[in-house]
Amino acid sequence: MSYLELRDIHKSYYLGKEEFPVLKGIDLNFDLGEFVSILGESGGGKSTLMNIIGGLDRQFQGSVTVDGTRLNHSDEKALDHYRRDTIGYIYQAYNLIGHLTVMDNVLIPLDMTTLSKADQKKRAAELLDRVGLKDQAHKYPNQLSGGQKQRVAIARALASDPKVIIADEPTGALDSENTKEVLEILDGIAQEGRLVITVTHSQSVADAGTRIVHLADGKIDKDTKLRDAYPVTDTPRLKSRLLPAAVSYTTAYKHFNFNFWRNSLIVLGTAVGLFAVMLFSGLGNGISGYINKQVNDLVNPTAVSISRYQKSATASTSGSGGSSKQAQAQQQQAMQQSASSMTGASTASSSTPTFSATQLKQLGNIKHVTGVSKVYTASSVTTSYNDKKATISSLQNWNASATSNTIKYGHKPKAGEIVIDKDSVAKSLSKNHWKDLIGKTITLSYKTTNKNGKPVTVKFKAKIAGITSKSAAASMASDNFVSTKTLTAAMNKANVSDKATSTVVKVDKIGNVNGVTKKINQLKTNDKRLYSATSVNSIISKIQTYVKLATNILSAIAAISLVVSALMIIVTMYMSVSARTKEIGILRALGESKRDIRRLFISESLIIGVLSAAFATVIALIGEVTVNHMLASIANYAFVQITVGNVVTVFVIGVVISLVTAFLPARRAAKLNPIDALAAD
Structure with a gap:
């Protein structure tokens, strides 16, 4: 039995419905150790026969049997293995890969063997030495002569230790000297016990082999044995394997590097879009953090401010003038309650319901509530010290909603103490030495009504324990606080009611604030809602929703550049x-x-995506430092805060874009017919 057998091979090409037969019943046997030349004129079917033997052409009739096993030409994976394990190609046009060095070209088939990396390089070097190109290993194909290129192609064909070498017009582009050298090498390959099949139209080339098969008009008209085949020895051969994924990545990188400047422009274009997404996300983080800090400085984030729930009264229909005035009054009251709920303050009014001891106890029994405190507010309080006077627009007792963050000097007020605002009070009482007011006693007084509804003046003294200072954005809140005991004692002395229209509960953890707020708003008696509760968390959440919306809009704009990059x-x-x-x-x-x-x-596309994300990260971090430095004069805060999550997101986007955009081109490349691809210019 011969090593390679072809039986009844028929092959036709079609132009529309018209058939053009190329091979018309080919029967051939090939043995190892032979150097067979398939001789014939152009168009006689030589190359077609070569493609069938080499497992590239699958569309034909007949059978190909290798070492006793018939090839299944409908099984593409089996044919891949056959070419990888058994066939080595040598082409007239050399078919070297231009962006790979001579060494890398020879290593291509070796990557599909079980040899280690070190052994692969050793074998490649030995093969190049065998064809006389050891000193040309690191050159590129365009730096070699035609004869040198063909010898590289021979070394590559031998690399995986195949049993069959197919040479398609291997001397067609060579001069006589190089032709002789190549034929000697091919004869040497046959002497090693391999089957060498050469396709040629040159009689002199055909005469160099051991056998000539003449092909004419798609049929074999002569099969001439020139000399005996070389003896075959049973020597161990290299084992093939599937191409490791790492080799694809390495080859892709080499091509990327070969076209570095062109690919760098693509990386830059993609990086610009990714940079914008990262920077805008970081800006959103910074602004949200800044707002969070400002509001938390204003009010204790674990405090929930509560007032008695009141339905909005409907406008009276008794007269249009009265209706208008009532509506305006209701609108003003709603605005006051909204402002009060943020700070924990309450505006005293005879129509505003107060909290009973039972209701305060009910609030204190809610899960996660650790304390309940009444809120008292005195308006238009006159302060005096050493014949200097100042007016406090809103003085509040120190309660759970207050925060020590605003106290820049001193400490929070204890019994008999007060903290005052730097700009509106302290500097009015002592312009140049306002810090020295800490520890001094001031007199305070304000007008209100007592329990009998008669106007009275509440007057008391308090020692200054600290001085507060808030940003302009926080000026709506009370920044003057007196101890609860001091204020209620003065109120009781003036026969003023100490029932509060607002209260504050303290929650054990910030994560439970929203739940407690919701629970209080759901409390009812006889199906009537009892309380209206708000927390700083809800305020922050609403503001951050707007910030997030703006950030998303900016990111969407940046995404346009990503679409362009993807294209x-x-x-x-x-x-x-x-x-x-x-x-x-x-x-x-x-x-x-x-x-x-x-x-x-x-x-290759993945390399572009990852490098784009990496470059975008670098310039975004530089941009973060630059922008924060420029804005330092406005506020001592990092307004751009790029997180690890932002970086990871950008890398994910970069990878996804590269994978999605590469899918169709890669699919098209994989579907190319190998024969058509080899024929491309």
Whole structure:
């Protein structure tokens, strides 16, 4: 039994419905150790027969049997293995890959063997030495002569230790001297016990072999044995394997590096979009954090401010004038209650319901509530010290909603003490030495009504324990606080009611604030709502919703540039597929599968995506430092805060874009017919 057998091979090409037969019943046997020349004129079917033997052409009738096993030409994976394990190709046009060095070209089939990396390089070096190109290993194909290129192609064909070498017009582009050298090398290959099949139209080349098969008009008209085949020894051969994924990534990187400047422009374009997304996200983080800090400085974040729930009264229909005035009064009251709920203050009014001891106890029994405090507010309080006077627009007792963050000097008020605002009070009482007021006693008085409804003046003294200072944004809140005991004692002395129209509950943890707020708002008696509760968390949440919306809009604008970048990658990948069509054919002929080709182009796109994300991260971090430095004069706060999550998100976006945009070009590359790809210019 011969090593390679062809039986009744028929092959036709079609133009529309018209059939053009090329091979018309070929029967051939080939043995190891032979150097067979398939001789014939152009168009006689030589190359078609070569493609069938090499497992590239699947559309034919007949059978090919290798070492007693019939090839299944409908099984593409089996044919990939056959080419990878058994076949080595040598082409007239050399078909070297231009962006790889001589060494890398020879290493391509070795990557699909079980040899270690070190042994692969050692074998490649030995093969180059055998063909006389050891000192040319690190050159690129365009730096070699025609004869040198063909010898590289021979070294590559031998790399995986195949049993069959197919040479398609291997001397067609060579001078006589190089032709002689190449034929000697091919004869030496046959002497090693391999089967060498050469396709040629040159009689002198055919005469160099051991056998000539003459092909004319799609049929064999002569089969001449020139000399005996070389003896075959049973020597161990290299074992093949599937191409490792790492090789695809390495090859993709080499191509990326070979076209570095073109690819760098694509990376830059993609990085601009990713940079914008990261910077705007960081800006959103910073602004949200700044707002959160400002509001938390204003009010204790674990405090929930509560007032008695009141329905909005409907306008009276008794007269249009009265209706208008009532509506205006209701609107003003609603605005006051809204402002009071933020700060924990309450505006005293005879129509405003107060809290009973039972209700205060009810609030204190709610899960996660650790304390309940009444809120008292005195308006238009006159302060005096050493004949200097100042007016406090709103003086409040120190309660759970107050925060020590605003006290810049001193401490929070204890019994008999008060903290005053720096700008509106302290500097009015002592312009140049206002810090020295700490520890001094001031007199305070304000007018209100007593329990009998008669006007009275509440007057008391308090020692200054601290001085507060708030930003302009926080000026709506009370920033003057007196101890609760001091204020209620003065109120009781003036026969003023100490029932509060507002109260504050303190929650154990900030994570429970929203739940407690919701629970209080749901409390009812006889199906009537009892309380209206608000927390600083709800205020922050609303503000951050607007910030997030603005950030998302900016990010969406940045996404437009990402779309443009994605289109750039798609166009580049399609151009790359077109430019590398022959390379795809070469890789398939050497045994790489469709999956390997897809992975090659996806890997190259992935490199672009990852490098774009990395570059975007670098310039975004530089931008973060720059912007924060520029805004330092406005506020001592980092308004751009790029988090690890932002960086990860950008890398994910970069990878997703690269994978999505590479899918169609990579799929097209993998579907190319190897024969058509090899014929591309």
